[in-house]
Amino acid sequence: MSGQTPEISAEAVVLPQPRRRQRRSKHRPAWEGRPSIGGQALKVIVLAAVVLAVVFPLYTVILTSLSTQAETIRVGGLVTVPGELTINAYTQILGGGIVARAALVSTFITVVGTVLSTTVSVMGAYGLSRPGSFAHRPILFVFLITMFFGAGLIPTYLLVSSLGLINSYWALILPGAVSAFNVLILRNFFMGIDVSILDAARIDGAGDWRILGRIVLPMSRAVIAVVALFYGVGYWNAFFNAILYINDNAKWPLQLVLRSYVLQGVTLPGSGVGQVDVATGAVTGLPIKMAVMVLAIVPILLVYPFVQRHFTKGVIFGAIKG
Amino acid sequence: MSLSELVRRRPPVTPGEAAPPAPVPTRKIGWRVRLKRDRSLLIMVTPAILLLGVFAYVPMLGNVIAWQNYSPYTGFLHSPYVGWANFERVFTNPLFVNAVENTLIITAFQLVFFFPIPILLALLLNSVITPSVRTTIQSIVYLPHFFSWVLVVTVFQQIFGGAGLINQTLSNHGLGSGFDMMTNPDTFLVLITMQSVWKDAGWGIIIFLAALSTVSPELYEASAVDGAGRWRRMWHISLPALRPVIILLLILRLGDALTVGFEQLILQRNAVGAGVSEVIDTYVYFQGVVYGDWSFAAAAGLVKGVVSLALVLGANKLAHVFGESGVYKRA
Numbered sequence: 001m002s003g004q005t006p007e008i009s010a011e012a013v014v015l016p017q018p019r020r021r022q023r024r025s026k027h028r029p030a031w032e033g034r035p036s037i038g039g040q041a042l043k044v045i046v047l048a049a050v051v052l053a054v055v056f057p058l059y060t061v062i063l064t065s066l067s068t069q070a071e072t073i074r075v076g077g078l079v080t081v082p083g084e085l086t087i088n089a090y091t092q093i094l095g096g097g098i099v100a101r102a103a104l105v106s107t108f109i110t111v112v113g114t115v116l117s118t119t120v121s122v123m124g125a126y127g128l129s130r131p132g133s134f135a136h137r138p139i140l141f142v143f144l145i146t147m148f149f150g151a152g153l154i155p156t157y158l159l160v161s162s163l164g165l166i167n168s169y170w171a172l173i174l175p176g177a178v179s180a181f182n183v184l185i186l187r188n189f190f191m192g193i194d195v196s197i198l199d200a201a202r203i204d205g206a207g208d209w210r211i212l213g214r215i216v217l218p219m220s221r222a223v224i225a226v227v228a229l230f231y232g233v234g235y236w237n238a239f240f241n242a243i244l245y246i247n248d249n250a251k252w253p254l255q256l257v258l259r260s261y262v263l264q265g266v267t268l269p270g271s272g273v274g275q276v277d278v279a280t281g282a283v284t285g286l287p288i289k290m291a292v293m294v295l296a297i298v299p300i301l302l303v304y305p306f307v308q309r310h311f312t313k314g315v316i317f318g319a320i321k322g
Numbered sequence: 323m324s325l326s327e328l329v330r331r332r333p334p335v336t337p338g339e340a341a342p343p344a345p346v347p348t349r350k351i352g353w354r355v356r357l358k359r360d361r362s363l364l365i366m367v368t369p370a371i372l373l374l375g376v377f378a379y380v381p382m383l384g385n386v387i388a389w390q391n392y393s394p395y396t397g398f399l400h401s402p403y404v405g406w407a408n409f410e411r412v413f414t415n416p417l418f419v420n421a422v423e424n425t426l427i428i429t430a431f432q433l434v435f436f437f438p439i440p441i442l443l444a445l446l447l448n449s450v451i452t453p454s455v456r457t458t459i460q461s462i463v464y465l466p467h468f469f470s471w472v473l474v475v476t477v478f479q480q481i482f483g484g485a486g487l488i489n490q491t492l493s494n495h496g497l498g499s500g501f502d503m504m505t506n507p508d509t510f511l512v513l514i515t516m517q518s519v520w521k522d523a524g525w526g527i528i529i530f531l532a533a534l535s536t537v538s539p540e541l542y543e544a545s546a547v548d549g550a551g552r553w554r555r556m557w558h559i560s561l562p563a564l565r566p567v568i569i570l571l572l573i574l575r576l577g578d579a580l581t582v583g584f585e586q587l588i589l590q591r592n593a594v595g596a597g598v599s600e601v602i603d604t605y606v607y608f609q610g611v612v613y614g615d616w617s618f619a620a621a622a623g624l625v626k627g628v629v630s631l632a633l634v635l636g637a638n639k640l641a642h643v644f645g646e647s648g649v650y651k652r653a
Binding site (some may be wrong): 027028029031032033035038039043046047050051053054055057060061062075076077078080120121123124126127128130131134135139142143146148149150151152153154155156157158159162174175178179180183184206207209212215229233236237238239240244255258259262263264290293296297300305311 | 353356357358360362363364365366367369370371374375376377378379380381382383384385387391394397398443444446447449450451452453459461462463464465466468469470471472473475476477479480481485486487490493494520524530539542543546552577584585588591592603606607610616619620623624625626630631634635
């Protein structure tokens with residue numbers, strides 16, 4: 001090994017005068033020298049700034065949602081240093097009224113939509129994973145074309161309204177239920193599975209349904225989890241579909257409530273939220289607004305850590321190349 | 323049914339021999355036999371095809387209203403055809419031209435100030451050698467990608483808006499008040515780019531990190547032994563490794579040149595005004611769904627769709643010319 005010689009000579013030079021600061025990281029390869037102090041410091045500062053840019057806004061939003069309204073008035077807005085804490089905002093919004101209902105609507109759409117989309121996509125991807133099967137290329141093209149040419153907003157809207165789906169939750173689920181991109185992620189992964197395993201099952205008499213359920217699905221849990229996360233996040237976060245198709249604000253999903261009540265500062269009539277406002281004299285309470293935001297983040301924060309470790313290069317890279 | 327039919331895709335392999343590199347389509351089998359054999363596969367694809375058929379392909383046909391004087395009362399079938407009149411109106415409309423200009427300005431600005439950031443971040447993160455630190459930073463910076471635009475815009479409003487954290491801090495320290503980026507048309511381009519960076523730049527590094535992880539450590543070692551410093555290793559090893567990915571993403575971005583943050587912009591259109599925030603997508607939405615000029619809006623949307631398609635195909639052609647594989651391979 002050519003790397004051996006420099007390493008030994010470096011040790012020989014360093015050993016006579018060992019200093020505590022000179023301890024090298026066990027992860028640093030032997031051939032690599034120590035970085036300069038200035039470069040190291042710059043790196044730490046930039047990375048810390050990046051991390052802080054993500055974490056700080058979340059911290060202050062969460063802290064404000066847990067503060068009393070008096071505290072937010074005292075500091076003049078968002079709370080950055082913990083002061084008087086309370087969970088009043090959460091008991092208010094979850095106690096009923098429009099926010100709680102919207103959260104339920106969003107949960108329903110997300111769960112039903114994700115199950116439907118993931119099931120349809122997994123089946124579609126498996127059906128497309130055999131080059132040489134009947135009509136394989138034409139079917140593949142049916143998927144690919146939708147990635148390059150979108151029909152446009154107006155015809156889609158007219159279609160959904162002529163199907164009578166206005167004010168129906170299905171309007172938030174069906175139009176985007178299948179993403180060709182996600183199908184290709186899955187297909188790419190399925191095609192990477194060792195064919196000899198599938199052939200063995202086939203010789204043992206298993207049909208395609210059994211192979212999909214018993215062999216392919218258990219081997220693909222990670223990629224399916226990632227695709228389900230993509231779909232789930234899409235359904236949870238979608239707000240424009242709801243603007244288009246849901247006119248009845250009793251049926252609003254959480255993102256629309258967030259937009260109207262928090263971003264645009266509209267006071268929603270008949271909501272539990274309104275009572276607080278009367279009591280304090282303020283039009284809207286900042287802690288409650290921030291609590292609605294936290295409510296919109298929480299499901300993502302709950303699911304994300306479990307799926308995030310599957311963002312491997314295989315899943316993402318295969319997707320882009322697919 | 324013979325064994326070679328059961329074992330699709332490839333001829334039987336003798337034990338000990340390496341598997342053939344590419345699956346060989348079984349062309350010799352007649353279509354009737356393949357239809358029977360692949361029945362289950364076709365059934366599995368059917369739900370997805372039906373959904374795409376209804377919600378992607380039927381609307382494509384629905385674009386015929388761009389050549390009609392469509393009214394919801396007469397419907398697709400009975401509205402009169404007016405030739406290219408709607409397209410003429412689109413191209414001579416100053417508001418549409420303004421929307422196209424805004425779209426292109428935003429795309430160009432983000433290409434310069436957004437696109438390089440994930441590359442730089444990935445190179446920086448790749449140089450972090452402690453695995454636990456690196457994965458922690460990764461998980462944190464990916465996170466905002468999964469937030470909705472409503473949430474991102476609201477977070478920015480709470481920090482950069484008139485009642486936001488910055489203005490609040492400035493006025494608490496007597497440094498003047500009136501800082502409000504959310505309603506200032508002059509800084510709108512900077513604002514939306516900051517929002518895009520905050521939301522998606524972290525997620526953008528994932529693909530560059532994946533590309534960097536495929537580089538053999540021996541390359542770095544050999545060049546280090548030959549006396550190349552950190553910067554030279556980055557320039558001559560890391561960046562060339564990223565080249566195909568960078569070109570690929572540039573192509574995808576170019577194909578999306580006319581699509582700029584629809585949800586992001588429509589959320590902020592009222593605050594800064596249509597003058598700077600109107601893009602093609604928002605223009606189509608307002609003309610059609612809000613003002614009811616369906617045929618005109620469909621024509622404008624169709625122009626965008628066709629130009630976008632041409633851009634993707636053109637950019638991909640360009641990539642082939644430069645010897646890169648592009649989004650799809652040459653068939």
